[in-house]
Amino acid sequence: MKFVDEAIIKVLAGDGGNGCISFRREKFIPFGGPDGGDGGGGGSVWLIADEGLNTLIDFRHQRSFKAQRGQNGMGSQMYGKGGDDTVVRVPVGTVITNVDTDETIGDLTVHGQRLLVALGGKGGLGNIHFKSSVNRAPRKSTPGTPGEVRELKLELKLLADVGLLGFPNAGKSTFIRAVSAATPRVADYPFTTLHPNLGVVSLGTDQSFVIADIPGLIEGAADGAGLGIQFLRHLARTSLLLHLVDVAPLDGADVAEQVRAIEHELSKFDAELLDRPRWLVLNKADxxxxxxxxxxxxxxxxxxxxxxxxxxxxxxxRENTMEVCQKVQRFFVSQRAEHAGRTEMHPGDVRMRGDGESI
Known part of the structure; x- marks a missing residue:
């Protein structure tokens, strides 16, 4: 099964235009000297974060993005026109990795944020640059340099405050329906949730947080079993995990062992997730x-x-679900207050403008 929160694309920046070999030829000026212009620079490829997108599904159909080539230089010292840039829109929360080097080259977390992923080539020099005292009629120019070509992996990590975690059928989708306006599918069979769901929990004016429901994990998930491992990346940005478990499984499974099994999968996937604040929600008390x-x-x-x-x-x-949400909200309020205290300016601190100059 192909998921729409991951895609491989190829980006090709435009090549620079070639420099021109040309000589000025006018009436009464038969040997006017070189006047070949430079080639234009190639266009670059940019990624831009767009909050209007929420999946990478568009990249199933288009996987290659190419910027325009720079125009060649011309006579009469006319420079070639630079190639147009190509802008590719991606969802907010997209992480960009170079496939060849496995290096993360960007993380677009804010609407409108831009990232240069392929730089256009430089335009070549026309023969006007090669004129000298010993060579008055140079027949030399340089070609434009090629634009960068990269294969990129796009990986969408949801921007959520709270992540729901648990085995299939623990009631995560039911919980997110109970506390938010999200309406994921709910049924009593494993893997009802095949795609991450986001819900906004609103507790009044300026009191809200975003909660993410990912597919349930099973034992061996960190080694590729089941579906949930493909979405564990979505928990990376969350500040708090709610670990949901069925308090009375129909198969008589030991609930404590189920919790430990999930902890084991978390530690194998990313030990930092296991150290994150994680609250236990014993569901299906009814x-x-x-x-x-x-x-x-x-x-x-x-x-x-x-x-x-x-x-x-x-x-x-919907018993005690809002009590959970209210405590979550208080957790975030205290977190923000603590963060504000740490970042408060002190005498002697120097703030920097975006251009790097102190103010």
Missing amino acids: VLPEEERQAVAEDIVKRLGWTQPWFLVSAIA
Whole structure:
């Protein structure tokens, strides 16, 4: 199955135009000397982040992008016209990697942000540049240099504040439907979610955050099993993970072991994800008798030795889901306050303008 959050494209900058060999020839001036102009520079290829796009699906159909070649120089010291640049629009959150070197060359995280990915060639020199005291009629020019050619890997990483994590059928899609306006498909079979879903949780004026639901993980995901590993990259930008688990699996699986299995896959994929704030959400509490719910949840938490916040919810019945969201909002408020305190200007600090000069 091909997913639309990853694409390989080829970008070709325009070649520079060739310099011209020409001599001035006018009435009564039979030997007017060289007047060959320079070639124009080739166009470059730029990527630009566009918040109106949310997938890389367009690159299934067009995989090659070429900028215009520079015009050749002409006589009468006429320079060739420079080639037009080519601008390729990509979703905000796209990471660009050079396929040949595996080097990350850019990360477009802001609407309108631009990245030069292939530089156009330089125009060649006309013979006017080669005139000297010993060579009054040079028959020499230089060709334009070729534009850069690159094969790029585009990888979309969703820009979300909170990431939902868990096994298939843990109730992640139901949870995101319960707390936001997102409407992912919900069904009681594995891999209902085949593509990441984003939802905005709004708790009032200027109080909102973005939550991402990715396909469920299975054991062996970090080695390529299942679908979820192909989307773990979307958790890279999140500040907080909500780890959803089915508090009473129909197959009688040990919930604590399921949590540890996901932790193992996270550590194999990216150890930094495991160190990120991660709250446990014990879902589907409605399937348990009301008088047993709290005891079952506390037993799971105790066996895990869980020290971070945890919640017992029923996403389908919308029980305690907003309480989770309110605590998440308070978490982000405190984070922003802490960040503001660290970045507050102190006497003697020097702020820099975008052009590098101090102000």
